[in-house]
Amino acid sequence: MLFFSFFKTLVDQEVTVELKNDIEIKGTLKSVDQFLNLKLDNISCANESKYPHLKSVKNLFIRGSTVRYVHMNANSVDCTLLQDASRREAMVQAQTSK
Amino acid sequence: MLPLYLLTAAKNQPILVELKNGETINGQLVNCDSWMNLTLKDVIQSSPHGDEFLKISECYIKGIHIKYLRLPEQLMDQAKEQNLQNMEQRNRNNQKRRGQSSNPNANSNASANANSNNSNSAPQRQQ
Amino acid sequence: MSTSPIQPEQTSIQQKDPLTPNVEDLYLESYAFTTAAAIVGSVDRKIFVVLRDGRNVFGILRTFDQFANLVLQDTIERIYLETEEAQESVPKRFAETYRGVFMIRGENVVMMGELDIDKEDDHLQEWQQIPFPEAEKELTASQAAKIKEQKLKSKNLLTKGLISDFAPSDLY
Numbered sequence: 001m002l003f004f005s006f007f008k009t010l011v012d013q014e015v016t017v018e019l020k021n022d023i024e025i026k027g028t029l030k031s032v033d034q035f036l037n038l039k040l041d042n043i044s045c046a047n048e049s050k051y052p053h054l055k056s057v058k059n060l061f062i063r064g065s066t067v068r069y070v071h072m073n074a075n076s077v078d079c080t081l082l083q084d085a086s087r088r089e090a091m092v093q094a095q096t097s098k
Numbered sequence: 099m100l101p102l103y104l105l106t107a108a109k110n111q112p113i114l115v116e117l118k119n120g121e122t123i124n125g126q127l128v129n130c131d132s133w134m135n136l137t138l139k140d141v142i143q144s145s146p147h148g149d150e151f152l153k154i155s156e157c158y159i160k161g162i163h164i165k166y167l168r169l170p171e172q173l174m175d176q177a178k179e180q181n182l183q184n185m186e187q188r189n190r191n192n193q194k195r196r197g198q199s200s201n202p203n204a205n206s207n208a209s210a211n212a213n214s215n216n217s218n219s220a221p222q223r224q225q
Numbered sequence: 226m227s228t229s230p231i232q233p234e235q236t237s238i239q240q241k242d243p244l245t246p247n248v249e250d251l252y253l254e255s256y257a258f259t260t261a262a263a264i265v266g267s268v269d270r271k272i273f274v275v276l277r278d279g280r281n282v283f284g285i286l287r288t289f290d291q292f293a294n295l296v297l298q299d300t301i302e303r304i305y306l307e308t309e310e311a312q313e314s315v316p317k318r319f320a321e322t323y324r325g326v327f328m329i330r331g332e333n334v335v336m337m338g339e340l341d342i343d344k345e346d347d348h349l350q351e352w353q354q355i356p357f358p359e360a361e362k363e364l365t366a367s368q369a370a371k372i373k374e375q376k377l378k379s380k381n382l383l384t385k386g387l388i389s390d391f392a393p394s395d396l397y
Contacts, residue, residue, distance in 0.1 A: 039263040056344035101294040169326040
């Protein structure tokens with residue numbers, strides 16, 4: 001849930017998604033779901049030769065399981081908030097596992 | 099109309115199933131369930147590179163191994179027809195139950211429902 | 226089933242016609258961050274799907290469900306033969322074949338997107354079309370070579386105590 005909420009805060013930001021096949025796709029994050037599937041608008045692909053049809057693509061739905069990295073602007077991330085949320089999540093986990 | 103609904107509508111029709119390992123199974127769909135497990139009959143199984151063939155009279159495929167299915171062309175139109183007929187039938191039954199006698203209401207209801215159900219997976223908020 | 230029109234929960238969103246609610250809006254307003262909400266906008270549009278085995282499939286999205294199982298109509302499968310070096314003399318080649326009604330199991334999808342039908346074939350102008358069986362053969366050959374290379378790589382990494390998550394079925 002934590003990263004789902006984190007991605008929700010990143011909606012409408014520009015991100016670069018690096019897939020497990022090394023392809024990088026830059027776009028505006030429009031939506032995310034519980035599986036961390038991503039929906040991007042305004043795509044531009046760094047490695048054009050792999051997916052030549054991406055030039056005429058308006059928006060993209062990327063399955064979460066195929067993502068290696070999501071690069072984002074450092075300014076859009078509130079690290080202290082993230083740390084707080086992680087600590088809370090860890091406490092909840094510890095309690096449920098007892 | 100959900101994909102699994104379409105698959106159920108494909109019963110007794112020839113389909114092609116490609117498994118995750120690349121094998122293709124051609125046969126007549128006997129049954130399917132909500133996990134996409136299938137039973138087929140009069141099956142021809144081909145190896146991933148199309149070099150070996152096996153003829154099998156009956157076959158069970160576990161849904162989790164499926165990559166994709168190819169269905170008959172006319173299935174889409176058939177299923178949509180069926181769906182529309184079922185919807186209209188259901189609406190007629192509902193109206194009989196509610197005892198609505200005014201016809202204009204019945205028509206607009208049927209078409210509104212048909213519209214909202216044709217755009218799929220509409221959340222069933224009409225409870 | 227009620228006969229009253231479906232009202233979205235947030236009334237601040239403008240309502241075009243209360244009698245025929247826009248399904249997309251319904252999803253986007255109250256089920257905003259779900260798989261279905263991301264896909265519903267693409268229904269009845271031409272889309273492309275990249276599968277885990279590397280296939281590129283183009284078709285009209287007809288239905289889908291919460292697992293992102295997709296049903297496409299008038300599907301064509303296209304193979305783009307990758308060119309290592311950007312040489313002017315070597316033409317880039319592609320091949321197409323008709324697949325009809327295609328139902329894809331959601332877990333095999335890498336990505337999917339809406340195509341701009343005015344621009345979708347623009348990139349093909351620089352590509353040379355070849356027969357499908359020929360392209361298929363070349364593709365399987367190059368995939369087999371890639372798998373061999375990756376397996377060797379994984380073996381080497383293992384000797385150094387590093388794990389490689391290469392799966393021979395993931396050729397995208």
